[in-house]
Amino acid sequence: MIHGESYKPIIAEAAKMAVGEENIYERVFIFELLKDKNDPNAVAGAVGFSVREPKFYVFKAKAVLLATGGATLLFRPRSTGEAAGRTWYAIFDTGSGYYMGLKAGAILTQFEHRFIPFRFKDGYGPVG
Numbered sequence: 001m002i003h004g005e006s007y008k009p010i011i012a013e014a015a016k017m018a019v020g021e022e023n024i025y026e027r028v029f030i031f032e033l034l035k036d037k038n039d040p041n042a043v044a045g046a047v048g049f050s051v052r053e054p055k056f057y058v059f060k061a062k063a064v065l066l067a068t069g070g071a072t073l074l075f076r077p078r079s080t081g082e083a084a085g086r087t088w089y090a091i092f093d094t095g096s097g098y099y100m101g102l103k104a105g106a107i108l109t110q111f112e113h114r115f116i117p118f119r120f121k122d123g124y125g126p127v128g
Contacts, residue, residue: 025059027051031096033064033104043104068097 016024028048036044045060070093102108 025057028057030059030100033066033100034058034060035104041105066097066101068100069093071095071098 027050029051030046030048032047033043034045034047036042043061043064045058046064048057048059049055050057098108
């Protein structure tokens with residue numbers, strides 16, 4: 001049995017020790033990728049702001065990993081009535097990464113899939 005709530009603090013502590021706590025930024029909303037002025041096909045950083053404090057951040061990077069999740073809320077579920085509100089869809093998968101990648105010049109391919117939760121008797125949610 002995997003208990004994610006137990007692993008998260010352990011992994012977070014290991015990450016802090018590995019990269020240094022001064023190099024970890026939490027609760028920063030990234031809204032724009034910065035292109036490399038010498039290479040138009042490369043991303044050199046990102047711009048964001050703190051969601052808790054009046055701070056603006058500009059990050060410079062050798063490599064950028066865009067890991068914002070999918071876009072599960074693009075389509076409405078087929079559930080009706082009470083079930084429509086109980087169907088599990090990740091509210092944070094808004095497709096923002098698709099937008100940022102596209103705006104930065106990435107070629108987006110293989111987005112023909114969508115999240116379809118399994119249906120089972122008297123329940124609505126991910127199973128299996």
